[in-house]
Amino acid sequence: AQTVTQSQPEMSVQEAETVTLSCTYDTSENNYYLFWYKQPPSRQMILVIRQEAYKQQNATENRFSVNFQKAAKSFSLKISDSQLGDTAMYFCAFIRTQGGSEKLVFGKGTKLTVNP
Amino acid sequence: DVKVTQSSRYLVKRTGEKVFLECVQDMDHENMFWYRQDPGLGLRLIYFSYDVKMKEKGDIPEGYSVSREKKERFSLILESASTNQTSMYLCASSFSLGSASGNTIYFGEGSWLTVV
Numbered sequence: 001a002q003t004v005t006q007s008q009p010e011m012s013v014q015e016a017e018t019v020t021l022s023c024t025y026d027t028s029e030n031n032y033y034l035f036w037y038k039q040p041p042s043r044q045m046i047l048v049i050r051q052e053a054y055k056q057q058n059a060t061e062n063r064f065s066v067n068f069q070k071a072a073k074s075f076s077l078k079i080s081d082s083q084l085g086d087t088a089m090y091f092c093a094f095i096r097t098q099g100g101s102e103k104l105v106f107g108k109g110t111k112l113t114v115n116p
Numbered sequence: 117d118v119k120v121t122q123s124s125r126y127l128v129k130r131t132g133e134k135v136f137l138e139c140v141q142d143m144d145h146e147n148m149f150w151y152r153q154d155p156g157l158g159l160r161l162i163y164f165s166y167d168v169k170m171k172e173k174g175d176i177p178e179g180y181s182v183s184r185e186k187k188e189r190f191s192l193i194l195e196s197a198s199t200n201q202t203s204m205y206l207c208a209s210s211f212s213l214g215s216a217s218g219n220t221i222y223f224g225e226g227s228w229l230t231v232v
Binding site: 045108109 | 223
């Protein structure tokens with residue numbers, strides 16, 4: 001069953017503007033990790049940002065920041081000052097445990113286009 | 117730099133053939149994963165492994181098997197390839213979640229498989 005939901009299949013934004021990509025997830029665990037990955041046309045998966053669930057402070061990496069709402073099980077990605085190079089598929093991902101092992105599960109992705 | 121290497125970038129196989137996709141990582145990671153990526157479906161987990169000779173089914177294991185005889189190598193096997201297995205296959209690896217570095221996952225560049 002899908003446990004990571006990205007409700008926006010496609011989004012577009014003008015260069016230099018701000019865009020927010022949404023992600024919700026489902027878990028009964030208290031400690032876990034959340035990630036946003038970027039996949040440009042080259043297909044290589046690039047880590048954008050990660051968040052540990054036990055940390056209340058939202059993670060930030062330069063122009064990328066998250067809004068982590070643990071109670072709501074929400075993990076949105078905000079991209080500020082969008083650049084043409086940000087055009088890519090963005091995947092939200094979540095590590096959960098399964099029988100003592102760790103399973104990395106992805107959402108279906110959001111295709112972001114930054115327009116000049 | 118951590119490296120996850122998938123031996124074949126592009127393959128074309130015939131229906132019914134046995135197919136091996138190899139993945140090697142050079143960072144002594146415990147966890148290794150195989151995904152397939154299809155348009156509109158995101159990344160779906162086929163199998164994962166948390167140790168040598170250990171394997172766990174992901175969300176879509178049917179038609180696939182895996183082998184992990186050495187820690188650095190995780191092979192995906194299609195016993196009898198079918199056209200619905202035409203896809204891009206991504207390998208990934210990480211340290212275990214409990215380790216200090218366990219929250220970063222590294223991906224290979226992907227293997228494009230076409231079954232005709």
